[in-house]
Amino acid sequence: MKNAFAIFRVKPGWMGLVGDERGVQRIYLPGLEKEDLRKRIQSEFPGCQGKAAFLEEAEKELKEYFEGRRSRFGMVLDLSGVTPFQKKVYQVLSTIPFGEVRTYRWLAQKIGEPPDQCHGYRRS
Numbered sequence: 001m002k003n004a005f006a007i008f009r010v011k012p013g014w015m016g017l018v019g020d021e022r023g024v025q026r027i028y029l030p031g032l033e034k035e036d037l038r039k040r041i042q043s044e045f046p047g048c049q050g051k052a053a054f055l056e057e058a059e060k061e062l063k064e065y066f067e068g069r070r071s072r073f074g075m076v077l078d079l080s081g082v083t084p085f086q087k088k089v090y091q092v093l094s095t096i097p098f099g100e101v102r103t104y105r106w107l108a109q110k111i112g113e114p115p116d117q118c119h120g121y122r123r124s
Helices: 034-044 053-066 084-093 104-111
Strands: 004-010 013-020 023-028
Touching: 004 034, 004 053, 013 034, 013 053, 023 034, 023 053, 084 104
Parallel strands: none
Antiparallel strands: 004 013, 013 023
8 A cells, every 4th residue: 555645734834644545654743844844754754645535534634623623533543553662652642531631751650661761752
């Protein structure tokens, strides 16, 4: 399956999505200018092609979220390329109710890692 990407504007700035028919593999939060974001995506996902229909729903949901019209997501995520550590972090983060905040210390305790060892999110 060939990866595709989408770059779109929300109130805080430019966002990006990368994925394929299995689901969204990466979400790039606002922070880069459009062309810098495009270069980063193409660097991290060589051969990634432009917009595809399977990313449209995820893009729509994220736009609605940043417009204050969505608090739950239905987009499919493809976690096949993430480490076991990242999956553990995601599973705990996904239990936090909308609008609530947690600390990194809370997260570290929930996943059973000392807080000073949770800085490298690419752990295996």
